[in-house]
Amino acid sequence: MKIFNTLSGKKEDFIPIRNGRVGIYACGVTVYDLCHVGHARSAIVFDTIKRYLSYAGYHVDFIRNFTDIDDKIIKRAKEEAIAWDEVSAKYIDEYYRDMDMLGVDRATVEPKATEHIAEIIDIIKGLIEKGYAYNINGDVFFEVERFKEYGKLSKKVIEDLESGARVEVDDRKKSPLDFALWKSSKEGEPMWESPWGYGRPGWHIECTAMSMKYLGETFDIHGGGADLVFPHHENELAQSEAYTGKPFVNYWVHNGFITIDKEKMSKSLGNFFTIREILQEFDPEVLRVFLLSSHYRSPLEFSRQQLEQSEASVDRYYSTLERVEEFLRLDQPDGKKHYDDKKLTDTIATLPTQFVDAMNDDFNTAIAIGAVFELIREINRYLDQKPRGQQASDLVQRSMTVLQEVCNVLNIFQKTVPQWNHSLMATKKLPLTINQIEDFIAKRQKARVEKDFVTADSIRKTLEVSGILLEDKPGKTSWRVKI
């Protein structure tokens, strides 16, 4: 298995520290607002990586944190005139609502910064003792100059950073690059007791404390969005390695951004869509398929048109599934006739290998999904021959089993056909109920029997205008939501 490591800038063979086990720490969210599509991408990417590693046979310890204390949370609390911890509790709930919809599993442990103050204080103490940090009136800073390898993750040179520093300079710091490990709290702000007075942790230190607590001083994979490389992960790395004297993380994995009109989707630019907004118009699987259709490190342009294209491809999956289910429901008198099943048999045989090869190459979900659709085409081709008999039935059944095995790992295409249709009816806001649609179909069927094709066609047209397409099949007429 190969993984692209931000630290080396290359794909590397993945060798876990402990045989058969993998420790992953993914930076979660700061809970002060609803999540947007960019958060969804990161969550889905690492969820998929975790799922694949489990599938590949590893025991995975997956840690995803909540930053539940920070300036933005405090600001939000003031704006809404509620307690800071009400803000974080509320948005943790909202986070789960979104992630459950998107099929993002809970992590093994989901630690919160505020529940690890003791561990954080211990590490800061240690850093002061080792001469890597200094206390100025209750604020403790990490002294970047003392950590000689600073910049190795983000490939930055300390001197360049200093000269180009746009950072608001705190005169008390020895260098503008020094960052806060502990911040003294002002009146009315949340605070915890510490050897340096009442205060709260800086942003980066929580991840050091929590990852080490749950995964050890050196662990396998640390992930997050590409915007966390600097300064967050660079600082985390510096303080962690300064503290332990050991390598902190073996593989740094960063996902690319979501863009809108080529620009990064972000809060500050205001060009973002919340997950919730998108899910009003599209099924969660559509968003998940969309996000996994390109490689996790590539920038991904987000637009309605893109989602509609993904929606169409998801629909292709489900219409094939429907077709397969109808086929399997048929009586299967053993047919003697030979059908050409070589290509289908071959494709079934190669899919698992293709999938594993793709995912082993830096988690190439785009190829994995492509392989799924190759099998979809072969299934349709096979079914076009109208095969009969137990052998045909078994072959088709087997193809679905293989397909589901792969899709389970990606956590896509997990619905039933009726669930998919209902979801489409809801997201497309169709004006008709299922009963109304079936009434129309019955009326049309009567007309068809009477060869009154004018009436039949006009009913077809009426439904189509409302977003329903009819499909006449032997024995019955079924309907589908128009994409």
Next chain:
RNA sequence: GGCGGCGUACCCAAGCGGUAAGGGAGAGGUCUGCAAAAUCUUUAUGCGCCGGUUCGAAUCCGGCCGCCGCCUCCA
């Protein structure tokens, strides 16, 4: 200014040294009372431009053009 990335058909997107996956859209055929779905054919002798290396290059090297990201909170 420093560092990094990207540019593949009408749209999206894989491929990263061996002769262009997959999805969507369009056109035509098969099937159908008509449709839809499915399927077939078709849409890049071509992978931003110009050179170079190589038996062979989207793929490696050099230069140029265009776009974007990080350097400040950010997934």
